[in-house]
Amino acid sequence: MPELLCVRNLKVSLRDPPTGREGWVLRGVDLRMEAGERVALVGESGCGKSVTALSILRLLPRPPMEISSGQIEFKGRDLGNLTREQWLEIRGREIGMVFQEPISSLNPVMPIGEQIAETLRNHSGLSTGEIRARTLSLLAQVGLPDPPRLLSQYPHQLSGGMCQRAMIAMAVACGPSFLIADEPTTALDVTVQTQILDLLFRMTEEQRLAVLLITHNLMIVRGHADRVVILYLGLVVEEGVPGEIFRHPQHPYTEGLLAALPEVSHKGRPLYNIPGVVPSPFEDLKGCAFADRCPRVERKCRESAPPLLETRKGHQARCFYPSGK
Amino acid sequence: MLLSLRKVTKHFPVQRGLWGRPTAFVKAVDMVSLEVGAGQIVGIVGESGCGKSTLGRCAVGLFEPTSGEVLWDNLEIRGLAASQKRAHQRKFQVVFQNPYASLNPRQKIKKILLEPLEVHGLLRPTERLEFVKGLLAQVGLTEEDLSKYPHEFSGGQRQRIGLARAMACQPDMIVLDEPVSSLDVSVQASVLNLLSRLNQEKGIAYLFISHDLQVVGYLSQRLLVMYLGAVVESGKTEEVLRTPRHPYTKALLAASQGRWVMIEGEPPNPAKAPWGCTFHPRCPFAEDRCRQEKQQLLGDDNAWKVACWKWDRL
Numbered sequence: 244m245p246e247l248l249c250v251r252n253l254k255v256s257l258r259d260p261p262t263g264r265e266g267w268v269l270r271g272v273d274l275r276m277e278a279g280e281r282v283a284l285v286g287e288s289g290c291g292k293s294v295t296a297l298s299i300l301r302l303l304p305r306p307p308m309e310i311s312s313g314q315i316e317f318k319g320r321d322l323g324n325l326t327r328e329q330w331l332e333i334r335g336r337e338i339g340m341v342f343q344e345p346i347s348s349l350n351p352v353m354p355i356g357e358q359i360a361e362t363l364r365n366h367s368g369l370s371t372g373e374i375r376a377r378t379l380s381l382l383a384q385v386g387l388p389d390p391p392r393l394l395s396q397y398p399h400q401l402s403g404g405m406c407q408r409a410m411i412a413m414a415v416a417c418g419p420s421f422l423i424a425d426e427p428t429t430a431l432d433v434t435v436q437t438q439i440l441d442l443l444f445r446m447t448e449e450q451r452l453a454v455l456l457i458t459h460n461l462m463i464v465r466g467h468a469d470r471v472v473i474l475y476l477g478l479v480v481e482e483g484v485p486g487e488i489f490r491h492p493q494h495p496y497t498e499g500l501l502a503a504l505p506e507v508s509h510k511g512r513p514l515y516n517i518p519g520v521v522p523s524p525f526e527d528l529k530g531c532a533f534a535d536r537c538p539r540v541e542r543k544c545r546e547s548a549p550p551l552l553e554t555r556k557g558h559q560a561r562c563f564y565p566s567g568k
Numbered sequence: 569m570l571l572s573l574r575k576v577t578k579h580f581p582v583q584r585g586l587w588g589r590p591t592a593f594v595k596a597v598d599m600v601s602l603e604v605g606a607g608q609i610v611g612i613v614g615e616s617g618c619g620k621s622t623l624g625r626c627a628v629g630l631f632e633p634t635s636g637e638v639l640w641d642n643l644e645i646r647g648l649a650a651s652q653k654r655a656h657q658r659k660f661q662v663v664f665q666n667p668y669a670s671l672n673p674r675q676k677i678k679k680i681l682l683e684p685l686e687v688h689g690l691l692r693p694t695e696r697l698e699f700v701k702g703l704l705a706q707v708g709l710t711e712e713d714l715s716k717y718p719h720e721f722s723g724g725q726r727q728r729i730g731l732a733r734a735m736a737c738q739p740d741m742i743v744l745d746e747p748v749s750s751l752d753v754s755v756q757a758s759v760l761n762l763l764s765r766l767n768q769e770k771g772i773a774y775l776f777i778s779h780d781l782q783v784v785g786y787l788s789q790r791l792l793v794m795y796l797g798a799v800v801e802s803g804k805t806e807e808v809l810r811t812p813r814h815p816y817t818k819a820l821l822a823a824s825q826g827r828w829v830m831i832e833g834e835p836p837n838p839a840k841a842p843w844g845c846t847f848h849p850r851c852p853f854a855e856d857r858c859r860q861e862k863q864q865l866l867g868d869d870n871a872w873k874v875a876c877w878k879w880d881r882l
């Protein structure tokens with residue numbers, strides 16, 4: 244069976260118009276997903292999570308950004324040279340999208356139900372009656388109360404969590420096989436966040452839907468992903484199943500992130516503080532991107548860039564000196 | 569006691585009738601009592617809209633409560649003469665989530681940090697610059713930063729500037745309203761370490777407000793959990809988080825650890841708070857009594873308190 248998604252060595256450049264300098268937002272991202280797989284893409288702000296998603300969807304802001312090399316295959320098909328029409332078809336039907344701010348992704352002047360119905364009208368051959376029935380069943384499926392009433396309600400009449408449920412209903416309306424969710428719960432309250440993630444993952448099971456869950460929050464991915472991918476400065480630095488990542492982090496960046504999380508049990512002791520700051524996309528990097536902040540840095544790290552290698556079973560890290568070795 | 573709140577309630581009008589008379593109110597804060605001793609860190613946690621910021625503003629005198637009392641150094645604010653109030657106000661500072669919004673973009677850091685000293689007439693004019701340089705060092709910034717403008721700093725650095733400005737007033741207490749909520753984990757850790765150090769070295773007390781239970785739990789000695797304007801559980805932080813009693817606290821704790829949350833739905837609009845126990849529509853254990861009876865905070869003033877009559881049967 245072919246992989247669902249295969250991103251190979253994706254590089255995205257960034258041009259700074261005033262100076263004409265060229266920088267790198269993605270420095271060679273590899274990402275593979277199988278059908279029905281739930282992958283969490285995690286990293287701090289600016290590391291390139293959204294740009295990865297936008298590259299897959301061919302929605303990069305161009306300029307200033309440009310895919311300068313790499314390959315993206317979806318269901319064995321090269322996404323590199325599709326027509327505008329083919330893209331509209333893929334984005335509406337095969338790949339669903341959910342973003343951070345549901346309120347700004349929904350059309351404020353169109354009733355919720357109508358927006359879902361429109362998606363169905365554009366991408367399916369259903370009759371008017373079938374569209375109505377399908378809309379109602381989608382709204383019920385994402386746990387929204389009183390679907391008939393929602394047909395005529397506007398986004399501003401719903402809470403943030405309900406809007407996000409409506410977004411999910413719209414994203415899965417045409418039965419996509421792949422869903423990209425970019426910080427889908429970041430704007431929501433904590434008790435609502437888990438509800439939305441639970442919903443997302445129930446949908447993956449019911450519809451054999453693969454999800455790329457993008458988030459800066461390590462804690463929420465714990466129970467909600469088959470695989471975790473950690474991004475730093477436009478590179479995958481670590482990858483593995485959640486249990487591995489949380490119990491045996493291999494890359495010093497992942498170790499640092501986990502040690503920086505405050506916990507009650509850690510009271511009275513200082514939190515680990517990753518020294519320094521994230522370099523800018525315009526910085527020229529010769530060795531490892533994390534070298535300047537790394538507690539284990541050696542000469543080799545500054546001279547050449549480490550590859551992503553398997554360090555434990557089902558666990559990869561981009562480090563010459565992974566933890567415990 | 570440095571700060572005492574006694575049955576503080578704050579209502580905002582949300583609807584006005586003819587002649588502009590308010591016809592409906594939101595109970596942003598409802599009968600909240602708390603105390604903060606010198607050098608103590610008290611945490612307040614709850615979801616957005618539960619009244620944390622309103623409570624924080626009442627505590628530093630930015631809002632006047634609709635009813636109830638706020639006491640600074642055992643003196644009720646309402647009873648203070650204007651000059652007395654000003655003198656006390658200096659000792660109770662506040663730092664907000666987005667420090668950028670509260671820093672004048674056209675002022676250099678030097679001016680921003682000198683201003684509180686001038687306003688409050690602290691130190692001799694000749695000593696002030698040295699003091700400000702010392703402040704900057706304490707929050708991890710450098711002398712060169714004095715001649716920069718706020719926009720030249722990152723989010724974490726701006727939060728440090730906001731903190732330095734509050735510290736310039738030589739406060740006894742700072743209300744920290746979501747001070748790390750917009751920061752990345754690694755930056756958050758450095759700001760939390762800084763706050764912890766300032767508390768230990770200077771003995772500054774904090775009323776620490778956050779929606780993140782792990783952050784509040786890490787820093788605070790006592791903890792209050794708020795829901796729809798009211799405290800639903802309070803006590804020593806370690807105890808509350810080891811054995812949370814209120815179903816809402818249990819849910820917050822589970823959510824903060826990425827575990828399954830047993831409650832459903834979202835907090836209702838505070839202007840339309842439910843009857844009886846305000847939490848009952850989301851509570852998996854609710855029964856008739858919960859729908860009819862308003863919950864009182866049960867328990868001991870000094871130990872823990874919980875606003876659930878059946879907490880010991882959950």
Ligand SMILES: Nc1ncnc2c1ncn2[C@@H]1O[C@H](COP(=O)(O)OP(=O)(O)O)[C@@H](O)[C@H]1O
Binds near residue numbers: 287292293295304
């Ligand atoms: N429209 C844009 N113009 C210029 N730079 C951008 C733009 N969008 C993102 N960037 C830069 O690209 C990098 C990656 O951004 P992004 O993928 O949005 O990060 P995140 O991981 O937070 O989603 C960052 O350095 C960011 O500053």
Ligand SMILES: Nc1ncnc2c1ncn2[C@@H]1O[C@H](COP(=O)(O)OP(=O)(O)O)[C@@H](O)[C@H]1O
Binds near residue numbers: 596616838
């Ligand atoms: N100045 C105001 N006027 C009217 N309503 C307000 C005002 N400030 C806050 N509120 C309302 O009071 C409630 C509590 O708000 P707030 O204290 O900001 O909560 P939190 O900080 O916990 O998110 C909310 O319903 C909010 O809409």
Ligand SMILES: [Mg+2]
Binds near residue numbers: 292293294425
């Ligand atoms: Mg992003």
Ligand SMILES: [Mg+2]
Binds near residue numbers: 620
């Ligand atoms: Mg607030």
